[in-house]
Amino acid sequence: MILTVTLNTALDITYTVGTLTPHTSHRVGEVAERPGGKGVNVARVLSALGHETVVTGFAGGPVGAVLRDLLAPLPPRDALVATAGSTRRTIAVVDAASGDTTQLNEPGPVVAPEEWAAFLERYAELLREAEAVALCGSLPPGIHVGAYAELVRRARAAKVPVLLDTDGEPLRRGIAARPDLVKPNTEELARLTGAREPLRAARDARRRGAHTVVASLGADGLLSVGPDGVWQAAGAGPVRGNPTGAGDSMVAALLAGVVEGIPWQQNLARAVALSAATVAAPAAGEFDRAAYERLLPGVRVSERAVSA
């Protein structure tokens, strides 16, 4: 199975309003709820790709109970650890006409030291059956900033390939623990390295400890810098739609490719196509299977004649 870790799971709530106008009152038309947090999203895509998937991390309080109820009928297996504090809500306010979205993200529960200890125990057990692990998203309050570094080291000690997808100081510390794969976007790379040029930034990130860096470049696809050299992969043309979840789909595709042992170029092509098929899907975070099949042959993967 493939394990995904979401330390700061979320109940994703979507509100549809006419137009969001600050300092006025709005009647919400439609309310939708789904279990969220990056690792949960990655697990859903992995399941849709046919992989047995387990989600761990934290959930607690009344919001956590709703999240787990919504997760229960879905394919990813729930191996979340309980917290006394309540799981956070994230609210996406969508303007009905334009589809423009305003996001409000709660910080998440304060995780107590004994809850973190319980998680580490659960994580160690799950690593025994895992073929790969993805560590995804922000840290809830109360967890030390080196948490991802600790989880990377434990995965490496267990000889389980580990992908890290986070931001800021947790990424900086986590990358130093030498994960197999990191998947920053250009903003996250720039914050980490100070460099805005993707190749320069990705090389810097690699020097900091990541075995392979796959930088997601939005509509321009991705850039991979690793032991196999420098690769660029991009779709045939721009795809219209909602980019929410495109990065999570890229993580899922990469991890699936690692577990399936397919050639790296093919893996990158699938990652670009799946990410674009997520943009094309009407529902945020879902991917359009027909679009995926259609887009895949159009992805161009080319090696760049520079050193990694």
Added chain:
Amino acid sequence: MILTVTLNTALDITYTVGTLTPHTSHRVGEVAERPGGKGVNVARVLSALGHETVVTGFAGGPVGAVLRDLLAPLPPRDALVATAGSTRRTIAVVDAASGDTTQLNEPGPVVAPEEWAAFLERYAELLREAEAVALCGSLPPGIHVGAYAELVRRARAAKVPVLLDTDGEPLRRGIAARPDLVKPNTEELARLTGAREPLRAARDARRRGAHTVVASLGADGLLSVGPDGVWQAAGAGPVRGNPTGAGDSMVAALLAGVVEGIPWQQNLARAVALSAATVAAPAAGEFDRAAYERLLPGVRVSERAVSA
């Protein structure tokens, strides 16, 4: 005891952000939750005024469970009726620097006919011990628009003084059932009657069936039109602060005065002072007791020499 009815209770959630900017992402600093809906707010103020208070209406689902947990340690007694659907959330997004608030209100659960029937049974039981009843706020989906008219008639049949505080078609229908008291603000009055001038609009509302109309005029206090004539009551000067809940405090004061049997002029003075003391309190919907004591002697109540 005094009974308050909140058919569309709410979990009031307050988010503090830097500045709300549409179509961007926000990390919420502080998250606060409290049990809400107009009748619940009125009950809290009545309890603070020393009155035994019971809240009824509907609550259901995981959000309803949180609301009831938050209500449990408070003085108002919980006599809410369970719904299968989940209680709504209302989200107030407060800009940290300015205090300006953006409101997002969910519609509420669809109440089934058998849930409405269960409520009517509970309402009839509670009316037997009630000295007065307040019917407050919007109707959740699934409840017929004449619901308040039905509740007014039942209160009158039980000889319990009834105050109605709602808006739109539910107010239009409810007022025709001859409630003892309605407390619209100027916008609600204008929507009901088409008249923007408060005296004209209040007289029209009285002709539609209300025994007494108390129109809240914001910083200008209130206008009362009833069998005792036309009265105006206003504080000594403007009060700075958050007007959220000022109307609910006015309802609570009026109802307390009715139950205590104090002279109408004194009741109006207390209503103005309590409303202003709610504006002055730092927390939305709370009132500042010291401000209330200080403001009360400054309220001027004067009779207007016109017919009601």
